[in-house]
Amino acid sequence: xxxxxxxxxxxxxxxxxxxxxxxxxxxxxxxxxxxxxxxxxxxxxxxxxxxxxxxxxxxxxxxxxxxxxxxxxxxxxxxxxxxxxxxxxxxxxxxxxxxxxxxxxxxxxxxxxxxxxxxxxxxxxxxxxxxxxxxxxxxxxxxxxxxxxxxxxxxxxxxxxxxxxx
Ligand code: SF4
Numbered sequence: 001x002x003x004x005x006x007x008x009x010x011x012x013x014x015x016x017x018x019x020x021x022x023x024x025x026x027x028x029x030x031x032x033x034x035x036x037x038x039x040x041x042x043x044x045x046x047x048x049x050x051x052x053x054x055x056x057x058x059x060x061x062x063x064x065x066x067x068x069x070x071x072x073x074x075x076x077x078x079x080x081x082x083x084x085x086x087x088x089x090x091x092x093x094x095x096x097x098x099x100x101x102x103x104x105x106x107x108x109x110x111x112x113x114x115x116x117x118x119x120x121x122x123x124x125x126x127x128x129x130x131x132x133x134x135x136x137x138x139x140x141x142x143x144x145x146x147x148x149x150x151x152x153x154x155x156x157x158x159x160x161x162x163x164x165x166x
Contacts, residue, residue, distance in 0.1 A: 001023055001024060001026075002020070002024060002037075004021055005023040006020075006023070009041055009051035009052075010045075010051060012037065012038070012041060013038060013041035013042050013045060013090055015038075017031065017034045017035055017038060019079070020034035020037060020038060021033070021034035024037075027036040027105045030063060036072055036073035039073075040072055040073070040074070043071060043072065044071070051121070053086070053087075055141060056068075056083075056087055056136055057081075057087050057088075061083060061089040061090065061091055064087065064089065065079050065083060065091060067159055068082055068083070071165025075115075076093075076094070076114070076118040077093045077094060077095060077114075077118070078093075078116055079091070080093035080094075081093045081116065084130065084131060084134065088109070090127035090128070090130040090131070091121045091122070091130065092118065092125060092130050092133065092134055092161075093118075093134060094117045094118050094121060095138060096141075097137060097138045097140075097142060097145075098117075098121070098134065098137040098138060098141065099114055099117055100122055100141055100142045100145065100147060101137050101140055101145045102117065103163075104150070104161060104162075104163035105157065105160075105161055105162070105163070106161075106162045106163075107120075107121060107124060108120050108121065129147075140157075150163075150165065152164045152165040152166045153165075153166050154156060
């Protein structure tokens, strides 16, 4: 949406906040996101000389993640999304579905914070399976292990799940 509206990162970096917010209005919280996007793009340009994250592919995963976490408004999930989906690094983003399903399955304690969940789940998933784990856990959370009324009676994990309602 952003690129089709503005055509380049450089144009977005110099666009008024209101125009960026309008272009991303369907996602909600558009003004907050627009401010962050503009800050991030300008910070990357100030540090690197241009607006590109290609150099991150030359760093190891933890160095690349440290860089991303220093950008305004970027947390564990966003950093790992960039690392996994744009750079092909085996870093696991934990969204609300993965967080909920992992707790129900007993992969993490129910009191675990979202930040800690990233570390604990990353340790349990082999690097070669991070992408599939991410996709399947989200799919399972959306289609079966709903936030309300999980469908345990048709869940393939029910025999091994400590939270199964069957
Ligand atoms: S058995 Fe129920 S609580 Fe456990 S993963 Fe399946 S749907 Fe979720």
